[in-house]
Amino acid sequence: MFTMLKKTDMLLLFCLVGTANALYKQWIPDTNFENKTNWDKGAAPCGNDVAQFLAQRKVSVFVETTHTLQEMRLPVDGEFILNSGSGFYVSAGQEPGCGHGVTTQFKDSESLQWLDPALWQTAETLHDLQQGNFLFSVHEETVPCQYDDVVFKALSSFRVDISSSQSSIPVKSVSVLGKIFDSGSEFMQYLSSPSGRLQFHGSSAVTVGNPGCGDPSGCDCGNSINHERICNTVKCSSLSCKKPLLPVGHCCEVCGAIVTIYFADGFNLQSYRQRIHHIFLVQTKYKSIQLGMSKVFKPQQLMGIIPFSTSPEIQVVILDGETGAISEALAQDLVKDIRSNGLNLQITGAEFQSSSGSSSNKSGGNTGMVVGVVFGVLIMIALIIIVGVLVRKGVVKMPSMPLMPSIPSLGSFKKNTEIGDVGGPLDHGFDNPMFDQPSLMPEIPGLYGTETKNSISLTQTGVHFINPVYDENETDFNA
Numbered sequence: 001m002f003t004m005l006k007k008t009d010m011l012l013l014f015c016l017v018g019t020a021n022a023l024y025k026q027w028i029p030d031t032n033f034e035n036k037t038n039w040d041k042g043a044a045p046c047g048n049d050v051a052q053f054l055a056q057r058k059v060s061v062f063v064e065t066t067h068t069l070q071e072m073r074l075p076v077d078g079e080f081i082l083n084s085g086s087g088f089y090v091s092a093g094q095e096p097g098c099g100h101g102v103t104t105q106f107k108d109s110e111s112l113q114w115l116d117p118a119l120w121q122t123a124e125t126l127h128d129l130q131q132g133n134f135l136f137s138v139h140e141e142t143v144p145c146q147y148d149d150v151v152f153k154a155l156s157s158f159r160v161d162i163s164s165s166q167s168s169i170p171v172k173s174v175s176v177l178g179k180i181f182d183s184g185s186e187f188m189q190y191l192s193s194p195s196g197r198l199q200f201h202g203s204s205a206v207t208v209g210n211p212g213c214g215d216p217s218g219c220d221c222g223n224s225i226n227h228e229r230i231c232n233t234v235k236c237s238s239l240s241c242k243k244p245l246l247p248v249g250h251c252c253e254v255c256g257a258i259v260t261i262y263f264a265d266g267f268n269l270q271s272y273r274q275r276i277h278h279i280f281l282v283q284t285k286y287k288s289i290q291l292g293m294s295k296v297f298k299p300q301q302l303m304g305i306i307p308f309s310t311s312p313e314i315q316v317v318i319l320d321g322e323t324g325a326i327s328e329a330l331a332q333d334l335v336k337d338i339r340s341n342g343l344n345l346q347i348t349g350a351e352f353q354s355s356s357g358s359s360s361n362k363s364g365g366n367t368g369m370v371v372g373v374v375f376g377v378l379i380m381i382a383l384i385i386i387v388g389v390l391v392r393k394g395v396v397k398m399p400s401m402p403l404m405p406s407i408p409s410l411g412s413f414k415k416n417t418e419i420g421d422v423g424g425p426l427d428h429g430f431d432n433p434m435f436d437q438p439s440l441m442p443e444i445p446g447l448y449g450t451e452t453k454n455s456i457s458l459t460q461t462g463v464h465f466i467n468p469v470y471d472e473n474e475t476d477f478n479a
């Protein structure tokens with residue numbers, strides 16, 4: 001009874017979760033007067049201290065409360081944002097327990113980069129941001145993605161260098177001092193205001209008003225164009241595992257596990273993330289786990305060398321801060337869960353690699369998603385068509401020999417599509433070009449249906465494809 005209730009609760013929770021997949025990215029540093037990390041003596045000045053701001057530095061400083069100071073040296077260009085009731089008083093002598101009569105300098109925040117993943121934290125909701133329920137993600141996605149909501153803490157000031165390799169950094173919205181900007185023109189106006197110019201500097205412009213991610217299965221973050229700049233700021237730690245892994249979008253190799261998930265239409269990334277959280281991450285044995293989940297586009301290669309196209313898949317990066325043994329256990333649990341519940345979750349297959357060296361074969365049952373098969377089938381169909389034409393034209397006399405026996409060989413082809421060597425490109429096969437141009441080859445049978453529907457029959461009169469019903473499992477890869 002109790003467990004049933006729990007399950008219903010969880011179902012309810014899953015239903016309440018919207019389909020939006022945007023995340024909130026919050027800028028961590030501030031230039032607040034009260035934040036002791038902003039002062040070179042490690043404490044905010046007070047009493048008979050002298051507060052000094054570097055003359056040539058532009059700075060916007062939020063002041064939350066009142067302060068007494070002996071003296072304040074101001075910069076040429078700067079501003080104080082005074083909270084209501086805050087202000088400065090000149091001290092008339094020693095204040096007990098406050099100040100040492102020293103000159104304290106406000107630290108330089110000039111070099112803090114928008115593209116530095118260490119300076120952002122991610123959460124699913126604003127509430128989670130406030131509660132400190134942060135999500136882990138790969139470096140590229142720790143920096144705001146194009147469909148994210150960017151948050152600068154309400155009662156704080158900041159200065160951020162928004163230089164990037166592009167002329168603009170698109171995001172869905174930006175919230176500054178509690179005001180949410182989601183219209184492009186309004187935010188542009190703000191950027192050219194005195195406050196805006198003190199808070200944002202650098203060669204690019206942040207543009208808001210980008211649509212959110214409308215695809216429940218997730219969207220491409222879009223930060224790979226800035227991969228180099230993002231990784232410039234990241235220092236990788238030394239690793240102690242046998243076979244370090246390099247997740248897509250991450251700057252460093254890691255010890256842990258990567259689960260790759262193949263999905264069908266109807267897959268919901270946010271619901272799945274919450275399912276994993278509620279079923280697995282709450283377990284005490286997994287409390288050291290960091291898990292990041294996102295849609296990535298893996299390059300597909302023809303025969304393992306020729307770049308072919310990219311295919312979307314869900315990458316689950318699992319780290320445990322150690323050698324990866326706990327990560328591997330969780331990866332195994334996830335694949336097991338998909339094996340039994342994949343159909344309901346619209347997951348068609350999953351596999352994992354771990355830094356201990358083990359990996360799994362694809363599981364999940366639906367052979368349809370093995371994109372590697374597609375190319376083989378295309379070639380085969382071309383052959384069949386040619387033979388069919390020849391037969392029809394009477395060039396070749398065709399007895400009742402069916403071509404079907406050649407199909408089982410696809411099975412062995414498929415098995416070769418398991419995950420490749422770490423470090424090397426991962427080769428799962430190929431993206432199916434027909435999904436880009438559905439009208440070109442509308443009659444490829446059964447690729448995405450069940451095995452038994454796969455039928456191509458060859459008769460004396462020609463080739464007939466029995467076209468399985470194209471249901472919603474016909475994933476739209478353009479998502």
Ligand SMILES: *[C@@H]1O[C@H](CO)[C@@H](O)[C@H](O)[C@H]1NC(C)=O
Nearest residue numbers: 028029030032035036037038
């Ligand atoms: C003070 O600034 C540091 C670094 O910029 C930041 O991590 C910390 O959260 C800030 N403290 C408060 C109370 O906001």
